[in-house]
Amino acid sequence: MAAVKDARRLVIKIGSALLVDRQSGALRDKWLKALAEDVARLRTRGTDVILVSSGSIALGRAALGLPSTALTLEQSQAAAAVGQIRLAGAYERALGAHDLKAAQVLVTLEDSEDRRRYLNSRATLEQLLSLGVVPIVNENDTVATDEIRYGDNDRMAAQVAVTAGADQLILLSDVDGFYSANPAQDPGARRFDVIEAITPEIEAMAGDAGSGLSKGGMKTKLMAAKTATAAGCDMVISEGSVLHPIRALEEGAACTWFLAQGDPQQKRKAWIAAMKPRGQVVVDAGAARALTSGSSLLPAGVRSVSGRFGRGDPVEVVSTDGARLGLGLTRYDAGDAGRICGLKTSEIEAALGYAARGPLIHRDDMAF
Known part of the structure; x- marks a missing residue:
């Protein structure tokens, strides 16, 4: 059985209905402060935390005096532009009270496709977490059109969890788990404590959205669960309106856990290993030994580069005697990779005219 206390890296999704009062359109400050206390406690015990937060359009709508009825795309984008500033400021204040730094990360569907x-998104999140920052992720509603939108933050949260290599995803919802039917309409509906596999029968039980502010329903949560668990990330649906919702979950609040199908790192390695290489890098004996010990591939250990590939493409890594060592996603295109062969990291900027992006292939982007 999964437990929040076991998480090394945790993504928490927060819906508009939890963060913004439906009637007044005002931020629920007391609730946010309680959540920040939960996050601070998680960080104290060494857990990385990423928050995926709705709320910018809801906050902006109230600030601009827009109607509570459906907004046009342009109205939604204007509301998001106004609301994002308020949302980011609210998180900065709430987390800052616990000496935690917040960062705003705005994404669109294109960023994961x-x-x-x-890779840029993954590297940014990794850097922020390594610096002890709490990323606040939201869809970039100010520029995204219907064709490039996630459309709901449940699925976006799942993709963020996959991108960041999280081992747990918490969906704070207005329901306390996944039910066999809509509990508001069927008194006989039963809640599942644990779902080990998402079967066609489970999918048939999912309903539609029931909140005035939230666009997500149980169908989107199930889609999020499929994405997360397939990548090795446990997911839980829990009722989030209570103060200290994460603490309540840890203390046994009703919820539904969807169990991961494997480990996130193993899943990522398998995904990389299945790719077709677009080029090849030959490494010396010292680099080969370092790679098998779990190190990243530095340009200093590279003898030669061949093929036509761009940044982020898969390349084959071989030793000087032709032995295939593995496959990795390169941080440089073929031209730049060729120019920095054999160079120390401190020499890369002079050779390329821009600061080094670190190793040629990071160990997290390599499969052996």
């Missing part, structure tokens, strides 16, 4: 953007 394009490999280069995916």
